[in-house]
Amino acid sequence: MSGGYHGRMTPAERLRVDDFAYDLPPDAIAQTPAEPRDASRLLVLDRAASSPGRPALRHRTFREIGEELVPGDTLVVNDSRVIPARLAAFRPGGGAAEVLLLRPLPDGRWEALVRPSARLRDGARLTLRSGDQVEVGERLGDGTRAIRFDGDAAAIMSAAGEMPLPPYIHDRSAPADRYQTVYAEPPGSAAAPTAGLHFTPALLGDLADRGIRRASVTLHVGLDTFRPLEGEFIDEHHIHREWYEIPSQTRATLDALREQRGRLVAVGTTSVRVLETAARDAAGGAATSSGWSNLYITPPYTFRAVEALITNFHLPRSSLLLLVTAFVQAGMPGTTVFEARDTLLAAYAEALSCEYRFFSFGDAMLIV
Numbered sequence: 001m002s003g004g005y006h007g008r009m010t011p012a013e014r015l016r017v018d019d020f021a022y023d024l025p026p027d028a029i030a031q032t033p034a035e036p037r038d039a040s041r042l043l044v045l046d047r048a049a050s051s052p053g054r055p056a057l058r059h060r061t062f063r064e065i066g067e068e069l070v071p072g073d074t075l076v077v078n079d080s081r082v083i084p085a086r087l088a089a090f091r092p093g094g095g096a097a098e099v100l101l102l103r104p105l106p107d108g109r110w111e112a113l114v115r116p117s118a119r120l121r122d123g124a125r126l127t128l129r130s131g132d133q134v135e136v137g138e139r140l141g142d143g144t145r146a147i148r149f150d151g152d153a154a155a156i157m158s159a160a161g162e163m164p165l166p167p168y169i170h171d172r173s174a175p176a177d178r179y180q181t182v183y184a185e186p187p188g189s190a191a192a193p194t195a196g197l198h199f200t201p202a203l204l205g206d207l208a209d210r211g212i213r214r215a216s217v218t219l220h221v222g223l224d225t226f227r228p229l230e231g232e233f234i235d236e237h238h239i240h241r242e243w244y245e246i247p248s249q250t251r252a253t254l255d256a257l258r259e260q261r262g263r264l265v266a267v268g269t270t271s272v273r274v275l276e277t278a279a280r281d282a283a284g285g286a287a288t289s290s291g292w293s294n295l296y297i298t299p300p301y302t303f304r305a306v307e308a309l310i311t312n313f314h315l316p317r318s319s320l321l322l323l324v325t326a327f328v329q330a331g332m333p334g335t336t337v338f339e340a341r342d343t344l345l346a347a348y349a350e351a352l353s354c355e356y357r358f359f360s361f362g363d364a365m366l367i368v
Contacts, residue, residue, distance in 0.1 A: 012156045015298070015337065017229045017237075019317045020325065021343050030357035031171035038203045041356055042365040045347050046320075047331030050368075052339035054133035055347040059354065062198040065310075068366055071211030072262025074253060078193040078270040079216040081184035084161025088128035089134070091119070097126050099134060099147060100164055101157070102190050102222050103243065103353075111140055112147040113223070120145075130160035142223060142240060156188075164190050164359050165304040174361070188220035188243070194360045195268030195311050213262075215250040217274040219243070219293065229317050239296040239319060244274045246289045254305075263307040263368075269320050272297070272306050272327075279304035299326035299337040309367045314349060327367060 042060040049056035060067070069075075087103040097120070100113040114120060114136055124136045134156075137146030163176045181196035183204070184277050196200040204214065223240040230237045254275075257264060266272045277293040283304060299322065309327055314320040321344075329340030347365070356363045 012013040012266035013149075014233045014235060016233055016284050017231065017304070017317050019338070020229075020234070020301075020318075020321050020341065021315055024358060025352070026317060028352055028356075029168050030170055030359060031331055032174050033197065033358075033361045034363075036200060037178075037182075037198050038200050039331075040066075040198050041365065042198075043326070043347065043351050043356060043365045044068055045365060045367045047328060050332060050343055052332070053342040053346055055350070057347060063200075063203055063366055065366060066207050066212065066325060068368065069207070069210070069212050070262065072213075072260055073265050074213040074215055074257050074262060075207070075265050075267050075310075076215050076217060076250070076271045076275060077181070077183060077196050077267040078221075079181070079183050079185045080193060080270075081187040082163060082180055082189045082192050083187045083219075084157045084163055084349075085190045086159070086162045087128055087134070087160055088126050088162070091126060092124065095119075099126065100190065101147070101161075102144065103188070103220060105146065108148070109137060110146050110147045110149070110153065112146070114145045117145060118260050119142065128156065128160040129276055130156065132156045132160060140355040141352050142227075142314055144223065164244050166191065168359060169361065171341075172296050179360075183216070185216075185219075186218055188218075190223075191221045192360065193219070193221060193258075193268045193270045195271075196363060197361075198310075198364050213253060215253040216247065217250055217271055218245045218247075219270040219274050224319060228315075229319060234322060237296070237319065239294055241292040241294040242270075242273070244277065244290060244293050246274065246278055248289070251289065264305055265308040265310065266306045267310045269309075269311055269323050271326060272309065272323060275305040276303060297323040297326050299329050299340060301326040301330065302323070303327065303330050308343075309360065309365075311365050312360065312362055313348060313356065313365065315359065325366070331367070338348045 040062045044058040044064045046056040087099040091097045098115045103109045120136045130140040133150045135148040220243045221241045275293045281288045325341045326345045
């Protein structure tokens with residue numbers, strides 16, 4: 001696997017975005033989800049048994065994940081529900097436009113990505129396919145605009161919105177609920193927390209019977225899912241903040257876990273960000289149960305909460321690939337960032353050689 005190996009640190013110990021590149025054949029990108037959900041494949045990476053550039057791997061199907069977990073483990077899932085946030089529209093005069101809703105604003109408007117933003121003045125009105133209209137407001141930064149609905153936002157989204165599938169998914173034949181986890185509840189995400197798409201109600205029941213607990217957090221996935229890393233160096237990227245909440249019941253479960261045997265297993269990078277944000281704040285004497293997370297995890301990173309991770313295969317040059325590299329390094333004491341990266345990318349190369357499917361509708365990894 002080429003494209004990402006430099007084998008050296010950059011000046012002043014700075015990491016380059018291109019240090020986290022790899023070659024991915026287009027036909028490895030999953031266009032449709034596995035049926036049933038838990039028929040997807042699972043690549044297990046055992047950090048303790050790995051050596052630099054030589055990952056210790058096991059191949060399973062996702063429905064066998066219980067064989068890799070132990071009684072007392074706690075799965076922490078992100079229960080955010082994806083909203084029909086993509087709105088096709090027409091500009092005054094008839095030109096095509098598109099609105100991608102990201103999050104509600106305190107004044108009742110929404111933050112959104114709008115195309116073509118440069119051609120739309122403040123106050124421009126777009127007509128949706130339902131006949132409803134939205135007003136385009138001021139620029140908010142990071143390429144976003146404020147949007148105001150003429151009416152109830154939820155009702156208009158239901159009538160005119162579509163699931164915001166990632167741009168690399170060209171086959172739109174999958175039912176909308178397949179881009180939604182089976183435990184999704186509070187609406188608010190502009191993209192699915194995709195590591196959770198592999199679970200079925202039956203699998204969750206089987207895991208519970210094995211003594212594996214489940215707890216929920218909420219993080220509404222926003223802008224950074226759609227943004228590549230900025231700049232030449234990874235420290236030039238500024239991650240967008242996202243709203244999170246940890247219910248009191250989950251707090252109690254996590255507090256009890258510290259006193260018992262078992263691991264905290266994050267289901268997806270969004271759950272990692274919530275758990276590590278809360279752990280960071282608690283270590284600083286400011287325990288929080290909700291708020292805005294702008295935690296940008298890059299290697300090296302000391303994980304305070306998460307002990308195992310379920311995740312999909314991520315895009316090259318992405319903040320998610322950086323997070324997973326950091327997690328691999330944290331479980332391989334004494335390794336450098338590049339050794340951890342090479343270990344992870346060797347696992348990706350093995351997955352590609354075995355025809356695993358990548359990205360949102362693709363297969364999964366369990367990193368222990």
